Amino acid sequence: MAQLVRSLRDSRLVARFQRRCGLFPAPQAGPQEQGASRPPRAGPDKGGSRGPPNGLRRSWASQLVMYIGQVAKDILKWPRPVSPPVVRLEKRVMAEFGMPSTHAMAATAISFTLLISTINRYQYPFVLGLMMAVVFSTLVCLSRLYTGMHTVLDVLGGVLITATLIAITYPAWPLIDSLHSASPVLPVCVIVVPFLLCYHYPVSDAYTPTRADTTTILAAGAGVTLGLWINHFFQLVAEPAQSLPALRSIPPLTRALVLQGLAKFTVGLLLVLLVRLLVQKLSLQVLFSWFKVVVRNKEARRRLEIEVPYKFVTYTSVGICATTFVPLLHRVLGLL
Secondary structure, eight states, rough: OHHHHHHHHHHHHHHHHHTTTTTOSSOOHHHHHHHHOOOOOOOOOOOOOOOOHHHHHHHHHHHHHHHHHHHHEEEEEEEEOOOOTTTSOOOOGGTTTSOOOOOHHHHHHHHHHHHHHHHHTEEEHHHHHHHHHHHHHHHHHHHHHHTOOHHHHHHHHHHHHHHHHHHHHGGGHHHHHHHHGGGGTTTHHHHHHHHHHHOOOOSSSSSOTTTHHHHHHHHHHHHHHHHHHHHHHHHHHHHTTTTOOOEOOOOOOOHHHHHHHHHHHHHHHHHHHHHHHHHHHHHHHHHHHHOOOOTTTTGGGGHHHHHHHHHHHHHHHHHHHIIIIIIHHHTTTTOO
């Protein structure tokens, strides 16, 4: 077993895969590329008919998977593949740890929770859905090998961790589905727990964007969960009639449907970007003033008491906007 683990962590295995894909190192290696062979320091891998329940389910699953993956990186501290022989196509994450691959974890979690959540709500061949989930996850995993960002063990570890988490949490999915109509205390828990997890994130020897990325992920998930709760609690989204069948056919893809989808996407994206810009500017100004920090000081943004609150407020607002205010705007513009 130890020999198998060592072979799966071998950078030469990744290099051979890259060569099979036609990716070869440049003839000359500059000083920066040679320096890339040093061990990394720390950081993340950047990476139905009743909408709210499935939305909550997928939101919570993504938050749990990504948080565990991000923390595992800084606990295990396994380096990324060595370059050379591996060709690294993403220079921005050279100083970060690699085990597990959070890209592989996210792809597996999103595709398979979507499959499990929709198989009893929509009419489509299960084998086709399973094939699409497997293909999507596999392509993402192979892309992490092709870019030289992970070893085979990093990718397999990410997939296995996610599969284990899905299997463990699956019995609790009905409870998660019912949380959108739970006590008014729920929004407090949705905000406080993720914020404390981000604020007490494991400390690294040197600064890396791990904590910032984790805060962004959990804050966006908290915002989505809170937005879905708001929709139900204030009855902003109409519940489907009880007489509707449990299974709904997926509508055919027509030109009108495509244009409507593009219009909804454009309007929603513009509103989300506007909210992100305004909330980020306002939160930074408040925090800079409170802690008496010079405005536009990039180093100050990395301080714990500034980085976590401003990112959490910003991306929680983005999540709420995407799930509550964007649909309202679509309704006002007649896009629903």
